[in-house]
Structures are given as structure tokens and as C-alpha cells.
Amino acid sequence: MSDLFASSAFFGLLLSAGSFELARAINRRMGREVCSPLLFATLLCCAVLLLSGTDYEIYYESGGRMLEYLLTPATICLAIPLYRQFTLMRKHAGAVLAGCLAGVAAHMAGCAAMLVLFRMEGPEYITLLPKSITTAIGKGLSQELGGYPAITMVTIMITGLFGAVAAPALLRLFRITEPMAQGLAIGASSHAAGTSRAVELGDVQGAASSLAIVVTGLLTVAAAPLFAHLAG
Secondary structure, three states, X not given: OHHHHHOOOOHHHHHXXXXXXXXXXXXXXXXXXXXXXXXXXXXXHHHHHXXXXXXXXXXXXXXXXXXXXXXXXXXHHOHHHHHHOHHHHXXXXXXXXXXXXXXXXXXXXXXXXXXXXXXXXXXXXXXXXXXXXOHHHHHHHHHHHOOOHHHHHHHHHHHHHHHHHHHHHHHHHOOOOOHHHHHHHHHHHHHHHHHHHHHHHOHHHHHHHHHHHHHHHHHHHHHHHHHHHHHO
């Protein structure tokens, strides 16, 4: 089976697209929070690769690389709701900055706590520092500071998936009903994957989350080197 997949030039692309469309069909019948298309498609792709004994390199070269090329333009497209709500975002610039600062502070403090509690090695700790920002920034930041970029990408993906799936439930749990606050919370903690969910919640949520990606990314780039020194 693995040899059959290896001989296909578009195996990875077809697997990813097919899994996502299947997840969307199931979601339409069961509801978003029961089956997130993004989460379901990721798990299904992993299951197919594991059960067939197919190496990740085969998946990547037969379609995964194409999808990676689309990551940056897809993230840029999230600027559309931001453009539409630019006046509102500018009006609440102080709230945006405060919310993103709080998100970055909470994230860095959490990583520092894990460093102490789990007695992590320096590179392992540094690897986690960029997990709440977009891959385009996080991978390079991890590499520059001495972390493991490949593992950083995995932690970024897991963080985004968790945000996309759990955001509505967490917002209800903590009774966060203000659209601006909802968007900032999602964007500051779960980057582009979470923002795709914020866009579905509303235009204001999508715009705030898109802006939070940018501001949080810049703040993390500034704060991560300072917190990296905690590892000694």
C-alpha cells in the first residue's frame, strides 16, 4: 500500500482534500463542535499514514508541500475582515494592545512554569515559546533561539486545532460575550487556525482575531528572547 501511495504524484493532496470534504459532510449533519473539519481531517490523514505504513516524506512530496505553499497566502487572506472593520479596530486600539499583551504574558508565564515543574531542558523549553503564534513566524523564531523547529510546528498545529475546536465552549464557560474580546482571545492564543473559527462567529470577531495574530506575533518575537534566558 505504501508503494502505491509513493507512486502517486498527488496522494498527499487528494488525501488532505478528501479528508476535509468528508469532515465537512459529517459536520453538516452533526454540528461544528461535535466534529471540527480541521481536527477530523488531521486525525484521518494521520490514521491513513499510520495504518498504511506510509512515511510522512511521501505525503509531503505528493501534496503536502503544495498545501504548505498556500499557508502564507491563506493567512494573508485573514486581513480581509480586518480591512472591513478597520475603523472599529482603530477605535479600540488600546483594548487590542492590552488584550494581546495579556495573552503573550499568560503564554510566557505558562511556559516558564512548565520549565520549572517538568525540569525541561533549554531547547525543549525554547521550542514551546512560539507555540501560540503563526507558523510563518514561530518556526523561524524557534530555530533562531535554539529550539527544535519541527516540534515547534507540531505544537503550533496542536494549539491552533485546540483553539478552533474548543473556543466556542470556552467562551461560553467564561461568559465572554463581547465580540471584540472573543476575537482577541482566540487570535492571541490560537493564531490562524483559531481565527478561521473566529471568522465564523462574526465579522468583528474575525477582524479582532486577525489583528491579534499580527500584534501577538510581534510581541512574542520581542518577549521570547528575554524569556529564553530563563533556561540558563
